[in-house]
Amino acid sequence: GCGDGRAPAKPGSGAAPVPPEAPALRPVRLQLNWMPEPEFGGIYAAKQDGLFARAGLDVEIIAGSAGTPTAQMTASGQVEFGIVGGDQVLTLREKGGDLVGLFAIFHTSPMGVMVRADAPWKSLQDLWASDATVAMETGLPFVRYLNQKYPGARVKLVPTGTGLAAFEQGIVQAQQCFISAEPVQMELKGIPVRVFSLADGGYDPYTVTVATSAAFLAKDREACAAFVRALREGWRRYLAEPAKYNPAIAKLNPGMTVAAMDVAAAKQHDLVAPPGTGANEVGMMERARWQTLARQLQELGTIKAAPAVIDDVFWNAP
Amino acid sequence: MPDAITVSGVRRAFDDGTVALDGTTLSVERGSVAVLVGPSGCGKTTLLRILAGLDAPDAGTASVAPVAGEGAARVSIAFQEPRLLPWRSALRNVALPLELARAAKADRDDRARAMLSLVGLGGAERKLPGQLSGGMRMRVAIARALVTRPQVLLLDEPFGALDEITRHQLDDLVLRLRAELGMTVVLVTHAITEAAYMGDRVFVMAPSPGRVVRAFEPGFGMRDAALRASPRFAAVVADLMQSLAGAMLAVPAGGVRA
Amino acid sequence: MPDAITVSGVRRAFDDGTVALDGTTLSVERGSVAVLVGPSGCGKTTLLRILAGLDAPDAGTASVAPVAGEGAARVSIAFQEPRLLPWRSALRNVALPLELARAAKADRDDRARAMLSLVGLGGAERKLPGQLSGGMRMRVAIARALVTRPQVLLLDEPFGALDEITRHQLDDLVLRLRAELGMTVVLVTHAITEAAYMGDRVFVMAPSPGRVVRAFEPGFGMRDAALRASPRFAAVVADLMQSLAGAMLAVPAGGVRA
Amino acid sequence: MSRTAASSRLRTALAAAVPPCAVLVACVCAWQAAVWVFRPGEYLLPSPIQVAQEAWDSRATLARAAWLTGLSAAGGFAIAACTGVLAGSVLAASRFLMRGLYPIATLLQMVPLVAIAPLLVVWCGYGWRTSVASAAIVSVFPVLASTLDGMRGTDRGLVELFGTLRAGRVQRWWKLELPWAIPSIVTGLRVAAGLSVIGAIVGEFVGAFAGNASPVGIVILSALREHRTELVFAAVLTAAVVGFVLFGLVSALGWVALRRWHASVG
Amino acid sequence: MSRTAASSRLRTALAAAVPPCAVLVACVCAWQAAVWVFRPGEYLLPSPIQVAQEAWDSRATLARAAWLTGLSAAGGFAIAACTGVLAGSVLAASRFLMRGLYPIATLLQMVPLVAIAPLLVVWCGYGWRTSVASAAIVSVFPVLASTLDGMRGTDRGLVELFGTLRAGRVQRWWKLELPWAIPSIVTGLRVAAGLSVIGAIVGEFVGAFAGNASPVGIVILSALREHRTELVFAAVLTAAVVGFVLFGLVSALGWVALRRWHASVG
Ligand SMILES: Nc1ncnc2c1ncn2[C@@H]1O[C@H](COP(=O)(O)OP(=O)(O)OP(=O)(O)O)[C@@H](O)[C@H]1O
Ligand SMILES: Nc1ncnc2c1ncn2[C@@H]1O[C@H](COP(=O)(O)OP(=O)(O)OP(=O)(O)O)[C@@H](O)[C@H]1O
Ligand SMILES: [Mg+2]
Ligand SMILES: [Mg+2]
Numbered sequence A: 001g002c003g004d005g006r007a008p009a010k011p012g013s014g015a016a017p018v019p020p021e022a023p024a025l026r027p028v029r030l031q032l033n034w035m036p037e038p039e040f041g042g043i044y045a046a047k048q049d050g051l052f053a054r055a056g057l058d059v060e061i062i063a064g065s066a067g068t069p070t071a072q073m074t075a076s077g078q079v080e081f082g083i084v085g086g087d088q089v090l091t092l093r094e095k096g097g098d099l100v101g102l103f104a105i106f107h108t109s110p111m112g113v114m115v116r117a118d119a120p121w122k123s124l125q126d127l128w129a130s131d132a133t134v135a136m137e138t139g140l141p142f143v144r145y146l147n148q149k150y151p152g153a154r155v156k157l158v159p160t161g162t163g164l165a166a167f168e169q170g171i172v173q174a175q176q177c178f179i180s181a182e183p184v185q186m187e188l189k190g191i192p193v194r195v196f197s198l199a200d201g202g203y204d205p206y207t208v209t210v211a212t213s214a215a216f217l218a219k220d221r222e223a224c225a226a227f228v229r230a231l232r233e234g235w236r237r238y239l240a241e242p243a244k245y246n247p248a249i250a251k252l253n254p255g256m257t258v259a260a261m262d263v264a265a266a267k268q269h270d271l272v273a274p275p276g277t278g279a280n281e282v283g284m285m286e287r288a289r290w291q292t293l294a295r296q297l298q299e300l301g302t303i304k305a306a307p308a309v310i311d312d313v314f315w316n317a318p
Numbered sequence B, C: 001m002p003d004a005i006t007v008s009g010v011r012r013a014f015d016d017g018t019v020a021l022d023g024t025t026l027s028v029e030r031g032s033v034a035v036l037v038g039p040s041g042c043g044k045t046t047l048l049r050i051l052a053g054l055d056a057p058d059a060g061t062a063s064v065a066p067v068a069g070e071g072a073a074r075v076s077i078a079f080q081e082p083r084l085l086p087w088r089s090a091l092r093n094v095a096l097p098l099e100l101a102r103a104a105k106a107d108r109d110d111r112a113r114a115m116l117s118l119v120g121l122g123g124a125e126r127k128l129p130g131q132l133s134g135g136m137r138m139r140v141a142i143a144r145a146l147v148t149r150p151q152v153l154l155l156d157e158p159f160g161a162l163d164e165i166t167r168h169q170l171d172d173l174v175l176r177l178r179a180e181l182g183m184t185v186v187l188v189t190h191a192i193t194e195a196a197y198m199g200d201r202v203f204v205m206a207p208s209p210g211r212v213v214r215a216f217e218p219g220f221g222m223r224d225a226a227l228r229a230s231p232r233f234a235a236v237v238a239d240l241m242q243s244l245a246g247a248m249l250a251v252p253a254g255g256v257r258a
Numbered sequence D, E: 001m002s003r004t005a006a007s008s009r010l011r012t013a014l015a016a017a018v019p020p021c022a023v024l025v026a027c028v029c030a031w032q033a034a035v036w037v038f039r040p041g042e043y044l045l046p047s048p049i050q051v052a053q054e055a056w057d058s059r060a061t062l063a064r065a066a067w068l069t070g071l072s073a074a075g076g077f078a079i080a081a082c083t084g085v086l087a088g089s090v091l092a093a094s095r096f097l098m099r100g101l102y103p104i105a106t107l108l109q110m111v112p113l114v115a116i117a118p119l120l121v122v123w124c125g126y127g128w129r130t131s132v133a134s135a136a137i138v139s140v141f142p143v144l145a146s147t148l149d150g151m152r153g154t155d156r157g158l159v160e161l162f163g164t165l166r167a168g169r170v171q172r173w174w175k176l177e178l179p180w181a182i183p184s185i186v187t188g189l190r191v192a193a194g195l196s197v198i199g200a201i202v203g204e205f206v207g208a209f210a211g212n213a214s215p216v217g218i219v220i221l222s223a224l225r226e227h228r229t230e231l232v233f234a235a236v237l238t239a240a241v242v243g244f245v246l247f248g249l250v251s252a253l254g255w256v257a258l259r260r261w262h263a264s265v266g
Helices: A039-050 A070-075 A086-094 A124-129 A140-150 A165-169 A182-188 A213-220 A221-240 A242-252 A258-274 A288-301 B042-052 B088-101 B107-119 B136-145 B162-181 B191-197 B227-229 B231-250 C044-051 C089-102 C103-120 C136-148 C164-181 C192-198 C225-229 C232-251 D001-040 D048-057 D059-093 D095-106 D113-124 D128-152 D156-164 D168-207 D216-225 D229-265 E003-038 E048-057 E059-093 E094-110 E114-126 E128-152 E154-166 E169-206 E217-224 E229-265
Strands: A026-031 A057-063 A081-084 A099-104 A111-116 A133-135 A157-159 A173-180 A191-196 A211-213 B003-013 B019-029 B033-037 B059-064 B076-077 B152-156 B185-186 B201-206 B212-214 C003-013 C019-029 C033-037 C057-064 C077-079 C151-156 C184-188 C203-205 C211-216
Touching: A026 A070, A026 C033, A026 E128, A039 A057, A039 A221, A039 A242, A039 A258, A039 E128, A057 A124, A057 A221, A070 A086, A070 A211, A070 D113, A070 E114, A081 A086, A081 A099, A086 A288, A086 D229, A099 A213, A099 E059, A111 A124, A111 A182, A111 D168, A140 A288, A157 E003, A157 E048, A165 C136, A165 C225, A165 D113, A173 A182, A182 A191, A182 A258, A182 E114, A191 C103, A211 A213, A213 A221, A213 D048, A221 A242, A221 A258, A221 D001, A242 A258, A242 B162, A258 E059, B003 B033, B003 B042, B003 B185, B003 E229, B019 B042, B019 B185, B019 B201, B019 B212, B033 B042, B033 B162, B033 B191, B042 B059, B042 B152, B076 D156, B088 B107, B088 B136, B088 D168, B107 B136, B136 B162, B136 B227, B152 B162, B152 C203, B162 B185, B162 B191, B162 C232, B162 E059, B185 C044, B191 B227, B191 B231, B191 E048, B227 B231, B227 C203, C003 C044, C003 C184, C019 C044, C019 C203, C033 C164, C033 C192, C044 C057, C044 C151, C044 C184, C057 D113, C077 C136, C077 E094, C077 E154, C089 C103, C089 C136, C089 E169, C103 C136, C103 D229, C136 C151, C136 C164, C164 C184, C164 C192, C184 E094, C192 C225, C192 C232, C192 E154, C203 C232, C203 D229, C211 C232, C225 C232, D001 D048, D001 E094, D048 D059, D048 D229, D059 D095, D059 D128, D059 D216, D095 E229, D113 D128, D113 E217, D128 D168, D168 D216, D168 D229, D168 E094, D168 E128, D168 E169, D216 D229, D216 E114, D229 E094, D229 E114, E003 E048, E048 E059, E048 E229, E059 E128, E059 E169, E059 E217, E059 E229, E094 E128, E114 E128, E114 E169, E128 E169, E154 E169, E169 E217, E169 E229, E217 E229
Parallel strands: A026 A057, A026 A081, A133 A157, A133 A173, B033 B185, B033 B201, B076 B152, B152 B185, C033 C184, C033 C203, C077 C151, C151 C184
Antiparallel strands: A081 A211, A099 A211, A111 A173, A111 A191, B003 B019, B003 B059, B201 B212, C003 C019, C003 C057, C203 C211
């Protein structure tokens, strides 16, 4: 497979085999926060096509799972790069873990709340005023955000640990989701759903972000830049032709079929690269978005103070 | 009197090849005292276990004739070790058989207390087994065997850990209860004088394999202190001693090893 | 000869109020055999445990004079129960003290085997304790106590579960080893004849509380089968029996209860 | 007389408390020293002082969480204790049942809770029932195993004795095997007491309501996601306190049950 | 002679296998019947036939997962077994240590793994090390507790005997207390064998894996996420099989160790 080993790219695994006389590749590790899925499609595309190798890097992609502490691993230098949430960059910095965002996979946050199509609620506000049972990952800032935005909430919050079974069974009436994932599954099962987007609701962080530690960035800015450039090219290729890469990714994920990946890839396309995004703009982050996030988190009480210099928090590689 | 116990041609061989009993034959009249003597390891305990139904012969038959009365009280055994429940006081250990037979609480405590004082442990009712001396523990076990007033009593060297005077008292206690209840008694002992004193019939056993080599009737009617001092008694003891010495030298009869 | 063991004014009261020993005084000459007799529960085991260092007197002193030689072999005790390791064969149980003293393997097996055949268990080396009869287990324990060739030997009713002939053999074995090793022996026994035969000195104890009520010297030099049959011997036995009966009736000397 | 006894008992109890306290203090000091020396970053390992500060600040939340989780754990423990002792006794009574059911019982403890969470939530609903069920499932096996073990170890001689006394099966169980197995059962219960807390917390991870009154599991989950490591540690310590209380109760009960036993064997 | 012995031993082994198989078949039938009668919905409780079908289809994935998780569980179990027996022995040797450390040891089993995952992953790094550590943490306490328990139950008479024979502390441990405690330790190890599998899986839930290594925990998570309940059940059964193999190995070892013991006490 393409995920393992630090050996130079193998013949047949990509478009551009590395010439043997090339200088030794620099080994770096990238820690995912979930199993291999289309939301990491560009990463696998870059690996498969030898883009990392061409950039002088031997990238080891490490799959994560439900509780993998990628933010801490990245901040402490266990791995060079990790997938974290934008809000994690800010909260961890306050605790002494100086993460820096390098590449935002989703331009628009894919977070949403899904209800059945025939549910009575017309908006998040409606839902929050009801006494419905809602499955949410409490502790994530958006839950605080909703609670603060719609005060006097009566909804009953429960964990998401049952997967979709409780939603399907009707025991929970609303469920936190990635717009590109759970709703698709429900529709494939013949259960029509509606989704309230959180981004539309005013909370739109860079939800899936490749980050590194400030220390590594300071030490090896060039490697970081090379890594991000390869990643950007990988994403460009993946967005153009996900079906070319999905079979290899599916091999690494025991639970997900190629067909499911193809659907998810299609659904996420516009969230990663909204119409009109230039080829060199995928993954680029805006200062204003980070500033808004910092302000929102401060208002929620998740962080005590916004970072003094917002430019320390992220770095758009040239 | 009919026989209460008949053992005929019993053989018992253990897994490791030891033949503990072979061709053992004996019978015990109802209401009489049978004594088993023999060298250590000659199969006395094995035989008693077979009679108590705790072990089964590989060949031959052993039967304890059924008698009237409540089932539980029929056959009583005192093992070579005390086998007391360590968490129960002496009194409650003695009361155990009555408790298991669902006797009324007051009744069983009274009977247990009476039996404990008959074995000389009047003051020790509330002691736990760990607080008793070796001989006291054995006496608790004897009291437990007697408290049900059984019709067949199997005693495996119960008095070995007792001083001679206490032992004489318990000998007389057993004889008295025998007379009262018409009890059949099988007693294993190493004390030749005790064998002579107690036995209506004494069976001398020889080892390798265990078997009866002599059956002997001392023929004493009344037993009392005077008997122990009499020359008749001394003669029987000497005779028995001779038999025992003979049994130890007996040629193994088909035994597998010494 | 100097005293190997001195006990003076020893008192031992247990938590539950039982006074097992009070004002017990005795001494044992080096190389002699002291015998303790007394009714069941009079504190013999307690006294032996104090001598072995397993229990401590509440008042008074008890001392076993130090002797030359390896420490581990100094004092040896055979308990009233066999106390064998259930997972070790007879041979390996006997070899245990040598093993703990780090003797060479071949040597300790030889010595253990020799001792086992001296106690009459020549064929039973490989049996586990669960496969031995009660008397055989006790003999294994005795062999274990003797195998280190100790200088002080404490025996707590070790021969109670043995037939008289085996018992006589073991009596003679102990006397022989005593002569060979210059061993000091303290023997607890319930058999008056054994007390008379073995004892250079016999201490008669009375209960409630336990104490020595008579010290007695049979004064036999050579012991052999002829001695047992002699009238001298019978007289000593009768005398001892009398003392024991007296001890059982003795007025409690300040004891808290019967 | 009785006054002296009472005061001496108090002194014994105090003396018993010294070693764990000493070790605890040593541990805390070591932890603080480690934080000073290695500076692992607050987001990884906060110092005991920070944790104590956070615990104090969140005392109301933590106390409520401890109460809720404690109830679930205690309920699950009680169910596990009864079921385990009964099932262990039944299994000990029959060779066939033991061979047939013991392996099935081991299955119980090998099912990751998250895999059966949907079933559990559908059966028990959200709320305390799920965490009680989870606590019971997690802690039943040690009780069962140690009961089985203790009963099967009953002295053969005493079993024979009961046979000759024609004791019924129930009598043998109640008067011989159960008392004999008590030391072993108490050990099993001790293990179960600790496990029931973790079981309750894991149950809360999938099936508890989050709100003003959140149990420990929810507090831990939220704190983890907010990177409030001090609060995570404070909540874990709260769970430990709950566990200790349960453990202490079991030990005390066990001590009472064992007292006579030990008096007799020791 | 020896041929007969071998064949009779085979027959005994077969006879021993009958009860669990019978019970297993009964359980599977009951499950199938429940699915037919209650129709709970495939996403909640698939039928055994569906699970078997899925298990067969994913056999390569599951076999690999079983191997990876089995290695972690076995590694963690081995660590827990050694640590538990040693620590239990040390604690049994000293009243002070027991009082001081036993409570601390119970703490270990009350810490939800997810709470210390960051520390664990940062210490152990990614890959199998985290799941081995997690398996060891989860299963060490039962071993410790049962070792302690077994050793403290050593016959007082035999301890006295060793005292009079002037045995050293190590000799007493090795030649008396350890053999005496073996039945109890084996029970603890059995409990630990099952727990180590769940520990490994929970470790996988928080761990990270390079390459295409998907242990059971990952299969369960991704199947849950993808709503493939049959695959979840198939993976859970795979975990159970791994657990049974470990359990079986421990039982077999225990049987060998106990054989002489039982021969002697039984
Ligand atoms: N479970 C067993 N396995 C193997 N051999 C055994 C077993 N039980 C007893 N034996 C052997 O059977 C023989 C007779 O044992 P038994 O206990 O009946 O002797 P005994 O006459 O009662 O001896 P003692 O007077 O010493 O109690 C002995 O050689 C003993 O080793
Ligand atoms: N641990 C204990 N707790 C309370 N009382 C005890 C304890 N050990 C012994 N005793 C009591 O002390 C007295 C003497 O006991 P000991 O065992 O010394 O008697 P003994 O002379 O050896 O008797 P035997 O000949 O029956 O073995 C007995 O009354 C006994 O009940
Ligand atoms: Mg016998
Ligand atoms: Mg005694």
